[in-house]
Amino acid sequence: MEIANLQRYDGTRVDISDTIREQIKNHEMKLNLENVPVPKDLKDLVEQLREIFSHDYVNVDYVVKLMENYKSNAKDWRQYAKYDPHKYTRNLIDEGNGKYNILLLCWAESQGSSIHDHSNAHCFMKCLDGELLETKYEWPEKNEDGQESEMKEKCKTILKKNEVCYINDSIGLHRVENTSHSKPGITLHVYIPPYSECKGFDQHTGKARTCKISFYSKYGSKVTENNN
Numbered sequence: 435m436e437i438a439n440l441q442r443y444d445g446t447r448v449d450i451s452d453t454i455r456e457q458i459k460n461h462e463m464k465l466n467l468e469n470v471p472v473p474k475d476l477k478d479l480v481e482q483l484r485e486i487f488s489h490d491y492v493n494v495d496y497v498v499k500l501m502e503n504y505k506s507n508a509k510d511w512r513q514y515a516k517y518d519p520h521k522y523t524r525n526l527i528d529e530g531n532g533k534y535n536i537l538l539l540c541w542a543e544s545q546g547s548s549i550h551d552h553s554n555a556h557c558f559m560k561c562l563d564g565e566l567l568e569t570k571y572e573w574p575e576k577n578e579d580g581q582e583s584e585m586k587e588k589c590k591t592i593l594k595k596n597e598v599c600y601i602n603d604s605i606g607l608h609r610v611e612n613t614s615h616s617k618p619g620i621t622l623h624v625y626i627p628p629y630s631e632c633k634g635f636d637q638h639t640g641k642a643r644t645c646k647i648s649f650y651s652k653y654g655s656k657v658t659e660n661n662n
């Protein structure tokens with residue numbers, strides 16, 4: 435059996451000796467991709483992710499399948515869904531013992547993110563409601579003058595309800611948009627490891643700046659100056 439996408443949390447490949455290769459194979463057999471469980475609700479998905487991420491490597495295909503197998507039910511996530519009229523919101527659902535984050539993102543009509551990286555984390559994204567447009571970009575390259583230039587688009591994907599996509603910095607950069615003028619969008623994000631800063635890029639100049647990342651709510655309660 436092939437070991438699929440064996441990576442550390444920081445995205446580098448694992449260099450493994452034969453003995454531990456054997457152990458990992460055994461574990462991979464247990465994580466048989468033909469036989470990924472179907473979480474009965476969001477709480478069940480959160481518990482299964484906790485079990486999976488108790489190991490020190492990430493099987494990307496397995497996590498994608500597990501997230502696909504959960505079928506969105508608003509009853510499960512309504513308590514976390516909070517909107518801001520000015521910007522998409524990031525709402526913390528689970529802190530995964532500090533090893534990863536599970537977030538609910540709420541995209542009001544026409545809201546979107548700027549082009550960004552994911553600080554060497556794995557990023558899994560599932561659409562729970564509405565429809566989101568993901569545009570992937572190449573990392574900007576410097577020209578002969580040492581200047582970055584217009585960002586190069588790689589591809590566009592529409593993420594529909596219950597679909598899951600995955601990105602990391604070696605795949606590239608992206609931006610996500612709710613292009614609808616009449617319907618909000620909701621996505622579930624898993625970041626491993628968690629991060630508190632990322633790089634945002636100007637589409638026309640390719641210039642990067644560091645962006646601090648914050649939560650709009652945690653465990654269903656809006657973050658205030660006193661509890662962030």
Ligand SMILES: N[C@@H](CS(=O)O)C(=O)O
Pocket residue numbers: 524539547557559608609610623
């Ligand atoms: N990665 C972004 C959301 S998205 O545009 O993928 C964030 O965590 O805010």
Ligand SMILES: [Fe+2]
Pocket residue numbers: 550551552557608
């Ligand atoms: Fe992102």
